[in-house]
Amino acid sequence: MIDITKLTELAVAYDAGDPRRVQHFLKVYAFCRLIGQREGLDAQTQNTLEAAAILHDIGIHEAERKHGSSAGQWQEAEGPAVAAPLLEQVGADPAARERILWLIAHHHTYAASEDTDFRILVEADFLVNAYEDALPPDACRTAEERLFRTRTGRMLLQKLYLSPPYQP
Numbered sequence: 488m489i490d491i492t493k494l495t496e497l498a499v500a501y502d503a504g505d506p507r508r509v510q511h512f513l514k515v516y517a518f519c520r521l522i523g524q525r526e527g528l529d530a531q532t533q534n535t536l537e538a539a540a541i542l543h544d545i546g547i548h549e550a551e552r553k554h555g556s557s558a559g560q561w562q563e564a565e566g567p568a569v570a571a572p573l574l575e576q577v578g579a580d581p582a583a584r585e586r587i588l589w590l591i592a593h594h595h596t597y598a599a600s601e602d603t604d605f606r607i608l609v610e611a612d613f614l615v616n617a618y619e620d621a622l623p624p625d626a627c628r629t630a631e632e633r634l635f636r637t638r639t640g641r642m643l644l645q646k647l648y649l650s651p652p653y654q655p
């Protein structure tokens with residue numbers, strides 16, 4: 488099993504000076520952890536999902552350096568090469584490593600797979616981006632129909648963004 492705490496420390500060190508990225512992946516990790524546990528993932532799949540959540544956007548700095556853009560396609564292209572040595576440092580086994588790199592390389596390609604770990608990563612990333620990008624309710628409703636698959640992901644989307652706004 489991958490030591491998620493150690494991997495998190497490595498990812499924070501890699502993103503040093505960029506608190507926005509650190510806060511983003513920590514939130515995506517928390518949602519992946521919650522959704523995965525509630526959806527009953529086996530321990531191994533849960534572990535690789537959590538590692539993928541920590542590393543899913545790790546290609547952004549390279550994408551910005553090489554392509555002048557953090558667009559999804561460049562993140563997907565650059566992420567695996569950055570993630571691989573970090574996974575090596577935490578002793579990821581070959582199967583886990585391969586799965587995590589695949590998840591990183593496809594997390595913006597929403598039709599890439601119906602596998603539950605992949606769907607959860609997409610849902611968790613959306614739940615965080617919806618807040619960070621202040622998406623309107625209509626965009627969340629469209630995502631609920633087209634993007635979301637898990638009961639827990641849909642529940643969270645409803646509670647966070649499709650419920651009557653909190654009034655103090």
Ligand SMILES: [Fe+2]
Binds near residue numbers: 511515543544612
């Ligand atoms: Fe993300």
